Amino acid sequence: MTTAIEINAVEKRFGQVSIIHDLNLRIAQRERHAIIGPNGAGKSTTFNLISGYIQPSSGEIRLNDEVISGLRPFEINRRGLSRSFQVTNVFARMTVWENVRCAVLWATGHRYSFWKNVDNLPEVRRRTTEILEDIHLTHRRDVPAGLLTYAEQRELEIGITIAGGANVIMLDEPTAGMSHAETERAVSLIRRLTEGRTLVIVEHDMSVVFGLADRISVLVYGHIIASGTPHEIRNDPKVREAYLGQEVH
Amino acid sequence: MTDAATSNLLLAKEAHGRNLKFYGIWLIAAIALIVLPLIFSSGGSLTSFSLIGISIIFALSYNILLGQTGLLSFGHAVHYGLGGFLAVHVMNAVAAHDWPIPLPFIPLFGGIGGLAFAVVIGWVMTKRAGTVFAMITLGIGELVASSSLILRSVFGGESGITTDRTALPHMFGWSFGSQIEIYYLIAFWLMISAIAMYALTRTPLGRICNAVRDNPGRVEFIGYDPHVVRYLAYCFAGFFAGIAGGLAAINFEIANSAYLGATQSGMVLFATFIGGTAYFFGPILGAILVTFLQLGLTNVTTVWQLYFGIIFIGIVMFAPGGIAGLVMMHRPLLRGGTLMTVIPSYLIALIPTLVLAFGVILAIETVARYTESQGGSNLINLFNVPLDATAPTTWLLAAVLVVVGALLARMTWRRIAQAWDRASSAAGDRGYLA
Numbered sequence: 245m246t247t248a249i250e251i252n253a254v255e256k257r258f259g260q261v262s263i264i265h266d267l268n269l270r271i272a273q274r275e276r277h278a279i280i281g282p283n284g285a286g287k288s289t290t291f292n293l294i295s296g297y298i299q300p301s302s303g304e305i306r307l308n309d310e311v312i313s314g315l316r317p318f319e320i321n322r323r324g325l326s327r328s329f330q331v332t333n334v335f336a337r338m339t340v341w342e343n344v345r346c347a348v349l350w351a352t353g354h355r356y357s358f359w360k361n362v363d364n365l366p367e368v369r370r371r372t373t374e375i376l377e378d379i380h381l382t383h384r385r386d387v388p389a390g391l392l393t394y395a396e397q398r399e400l401e402i403g404i405t406i407a408g409g410a411n412v413i414m415l416d417e418p419t420a421g422m423s424h425a426e427t428e429r430a431v432s433l434i435r436r437l438t439e440g441r442t443l444v445i446v447e448h449d450m451s452v453v454f455g456l457a458d459r460i461s462v463l464v465y466g467h468i469i470a471s472g473t474p475h476e477i478r479n480d481p482k483v484r485e486a487y488l489g490q491e492v493h
Numbered sequence: 494m495t496d497a498a499t500s501n502l503l504l505a506k507e508a509h510g511r512n513l514k515f516y517g518i519w520l521i522a523a524i525a526l527i528v529l530p531l532i533f534s535s536g537g538s539l540t541s542f543s544l545i546g547i548s549i550i551f552a553l554s555y556n557i558l559l560g561q562t563g564l565l566s567f568g569h570a571v572h573y574g575l576g577g578f579l580a581v582h583v584m585n586a587v588a589a590h591d592w593p594i595p596l597p598f599i600p601l602f603g604g605i606g607g608l609a610f611a612v613v614i615g616w617v618m619t620k621r622a623g624t625v626f627a628m629i630t631l632g633i634g635e636l637v638a639s640s641s642l643i644l645r646s647v648f649g650g651e652s653g654i655t656t657d658r659t660a661l662p663h664m665f666g667w668s669f670g671s672q673i674e675i676y677y678l679i680a681f682w683l684m685i686s687a688i689a690m691y692a693l694t695r696t697p698l699g700r701i702c703n704a705v706r707d708n709p710g711r712v713e714f715i716g717y718d719p720h721v722v723r724y725l726a727y728c729f730a731g732f733f734a735g736i737a738g739g740l741a742a743i744n745f746e747i748a749n750s751a752y753l754g755a756t757q758s759g760m761v762l763f764a765t766f767i768g769g770t771a772y773f774f775g776p777i778l779g780a781i782l783v784t785f786l787q788l789g790l791t792n793v794t795t796v797w798q799l800y801f802g803i804i805f806i807g808i809v810m811f812a813p814g815g816i817a818g819l820v821m822m823h824r825p826l827l828r829g830g831t832l833m834t835v836i837p838s839y840l841i842a843l844i845p846t847l848v849l850a851f852g853v854i855l856a857i858e859t860v861a862r863y864t865e866s867q868g869g870s871n872l873i874n875l876f877n878v879p880l881d882a883t884a885p886t887t888w889l890l891a892a893v894l895v896v897v898g899a900l901l902a903r904m905t906w907r908r909i910a911q912a913w914d915r916a917s918s919a920a921g922d923r924g925y926l927a
Contacts, residue, residue, distance in 0.1 A: 258877055285918055295714065316713065316718070317711075317714050318713045318714070318715075318717055318718050321716045326714065326715075329711075333708065333710070333711045334708070334711070335703070335708050335711065336707055337709070338700075338704065338707060342700060346700055346701060346715060347715040349697045349701065349715075350715060350716030350717060351716065355697070356697070356698050356701070356721060356722065357696060357697050357698060358693060358697070358698040358699070359696065361692075362700050363695065364771070365697075385714075404711075405714075408716060409713060477576040490756050493792070
């Protein structure tokens with residue numbers, strides 16, 4: 245089986261400053277992979293590099309064995325990778341229904357078409373309805389996304405991310421700022437929605453990380469110092485020293 | 494099974510009701526367009542209706558950019574003007590070569606003119622949105638407007654290019670010499686264009702335009718290239734602006750550099766914004782109001798542009814949603830049945846607000862008349878009240894009206910805000926959120 249994501253010797257410099265250096269990572273198909281690390285370690289930068297938001301200074305990134313470094317975000321998205329954002333990033337003036345529907349349109353092949361009535365596309369309607377059920381926002385379907393509560397916006401964010409049916413899903417701190425109950429809800433949502441897909445997740449909440457991930461990579465100062473199963477990571481002396489400290493037992 | 498069947502049936506019924514209401518509105522609009530000249534049949538009103546029809550198409554086309562895609566253009570008249578010029582040239586060619594193209598098809602050539610320029614130049618222009626796009630449109634607008642004065646063979650220089658619309662092949666026995674026939678021609682194209690532009694908002698592209706307006710960065714991560722979306726929106730806007738320009742060329746039987754200029758671009762921005770960009774019908778209201786003001790104010794006062802400026806500033810500051818936004822604000826109150834809570838406060842506020850407005854108008858007119866009264870009359874005839882611009886009492890009256898009006902108006906406006914809060918929270922309790 246091919247690897248879902250493969251990062252080879254990627255470096256990212258801003259001017260003289262090297263944010264990411266010698267980054268190597270392999271994520272297998274259908275794996276749930278968490279990236280953890282202290283603040284400023286480069287987790288979000290890694291996400292931005294993979295999803296095409298920024299370009300690597302050198303090195304190579306592959307998605308399903310195809311080189312994607314250098315491609316624009318929408319080109320990468322069309323190849324089956326979809327990401328969410330740490331800061332809620334929805335279409336604020338459009339309704340919840342329209343937010344999800346927009347995310348379904350490209351994947352269902354309607355692209356830039358201006359000769360079809362968007363309300364008369366059964367496949368689009370069916371998938372949008374399904375996603376809204378999945379993220380428990382059916383009762384809020386006609387509310388502008390900008391008026392949702394914070395937790396609802398986070399769920400919509402996940403909904404938009406998975407709506408296109410990408411087989412690699414990347415979630416950037418999906419439970420940030422959520423209460424304990426909301427976090428539990430979100431985790432079970434993520435677990436269910438990414439069933440059979442590859443998941444890459446950046447998360448600060450260690451209970452989420454160790455509960456959800458099949459494998460974990462630890463990023464410190466733009467470099468991966470360890471990669472392995474939760475058990476291996478928990479017992480890795482380098483990780484304990486560099487990052488986890490006394491938090492994990 | 495039966496449950497699902499009934500719910501499907503209910504859904505279908507609901508959709509049916511929506512459809513009926515929807516087609517009803519368009520049908521009423523069509524009937525209104527047909528009946529209007531029968532009620533107001535004077536030559537002056539026919540001319541006004543024709544101009545309004547043209548500016549509605551123009552403003553709706555502008556809103557494809559501003560309201561739907563979030564692109565602020567300062568050069569939209571370029572497409573209007575080039576459409577007008579192409580229409581005039583085609584009309585002259587048809588007349589010269591006896592081609593079998595009747596006049597009603599000419600606006601289509603106007604559209605092609607506007608579209609062609611958009612197709613050629615749009616890709617570069619729409620590379621970036623926001624300020625960069627706005628600046629480029631300003632530059633292109635000036636470029637084309639000044640070229641039109643230099644390239645005399647194409648644009649006819651200062652005097653423009655004239656044409657004779659009656660020289661084209663007739664259709665249904667109409668020669669299109671009279672204004673009523675031109676009115677119906679414009680009304681026909683208005684209906685077609687408005688339906689087409691509304692339909693565009695209901696397509697996948699139309700929805701993605703909204704997404705690009707709200708959040709272009711996110712659009713890239715759901716598979717779309719915002720540049721392509723902006724480009725397509727720009728082409729559609731150019732096409733419909735060209736149709737409006739073609740109709741204007743038919744109406745005036747001339748195309749000149751004023752069609753392409755910054756004033757024309759400013760006017761359409763003005764009409765669209767005043768009407769309200771968030772709703773499809775906003776630019777229609779704006780185009781009607783602005784054209785009426787333009788026709789009405791120019792007869793009454795020499796400083797009519799000043800009033801335009803004041804209205805524009807007022808809308809930007811106090812009602813950024815435009816007239817349509819103000820109207821639609823009341824929908825939840827109407828549904829929640831609390832509209833009557835705010836109406837009395839409106840009526841109370843009306844009197845001091847009118848006093849204030851009257852004072853401002855008097856002040857403006859007095860100053861205008863005083864500064865330009867070389868040899869002219871000093872008399873101001875304001876709503877049939879004759880006043881002398883050189884008399885101190887007039888200046889005093891203006892000052893008193895402004896100050897007293899403003900003080901009282903402020904108090905009544907505050908009452909509106911309070912009444913509004915009560916009404917909207919009461920409506921909100923009944924489930925109709927403002």
